[in-house]
Amino acid sequence: MFTGFVRTVILYLVLIVGIRLMGKRQVGELEPSELVLSLVIADLAAVPMQDFGIPLLAGVIPILTLLSLTMILSVLTMKHVGFRALLCGRPSVIIRRGKLDQGEMRRNRLTVDELMEELRCQGYPDPSVVWYAILETNGQLSVLPKAQEQPPTLAQLGQNPTESGLPLVLISDGHVLEHNLTARGVDRNWLDKEVRRQGCSDPSAVFLMTLDETGGVYLSPKQEE
Structure with a gap:
């Protein structure tokens, strides 16, 4: 039982690392070659998880080989338009x-x-x-x-709005993200005052709080369970 648990954890971690190496775009949008890779890897990982008579490396090595091949193909598709069209097709x-x-x-x-x-x-x-x-x-x-x-844009209507920039999360489920405080140029004293001004006792009572580049604050308090 313990051996099966360890083998499953190792293969699972290998798959997670492999998917991370493929990049975020591939996780959300699979090209045909990437879809085939995902199906093959899933099949390769399932067999060593179930059959303890198969050496663990018999599953890990083919998975690493396919991931390496995918990385090579990704580089080729980035550098050669013709190869990208051959592998991924055209719109x-x-x-x-x-x-x-x-x-x-x-x-x-x-x-x-x-x-x-x-x-x-x-x-x-x-x-x-x-x-x-x-x-x-x-x-x-x-x-x-x-x-x-097409809906009219503000520029077409003669408006010149101010860019609010990217909101950064300052509090996530009661936890203060110190690095985002620093990135926005504020400190804990400012945070505590703003939290109280928004009607919460302290940061632990806040579910989500964001701050954009123009000083706009969004705060959502925790709900009672």
Whole structure:
């Protein structure tokens, strides 16, 4: 039992390190080659976890080999456009200048129902308002509406708003993040006063507190369980 536990933990940690090495983009958006890699690695890790007669290295070495190969392919796709197109494919323009390209739909085996579903997910239930729709290599549909359907920007309305910048979390579930206090140029005295001004007794009573670059504060107190 203990041996199985140790083997499982080791393989799990190897997979976590491997996924981290693949980068954040791959975790959220898998290219075809990355999807295949994930499926193969999952299968390689499952066998040594269940069969104690198989040496642990028999599972670890193939996983590390595949991860190394993936890193090499990632570098090649970054440096060579042609290789990237060969490995990952090219985006397909499904709607071009307001007109549906049925040939591209057939080549990508995209049905009308799937297209309508993707458009609805993007907030465009009516395809007549779409100027461009591009099927990306990761399977997501990027939609560019017609000019008259796009919401006006503040610049178009003649407004010049001030950039608030990126809010930093100062308190997370009652814990003060000292490095973010330093990054925003404030100290604990300021924090304690602001927390009391917002109606909380002390930082431990705060669930979330953020501060942006213009001094804007957001505070959410803890709720009673």
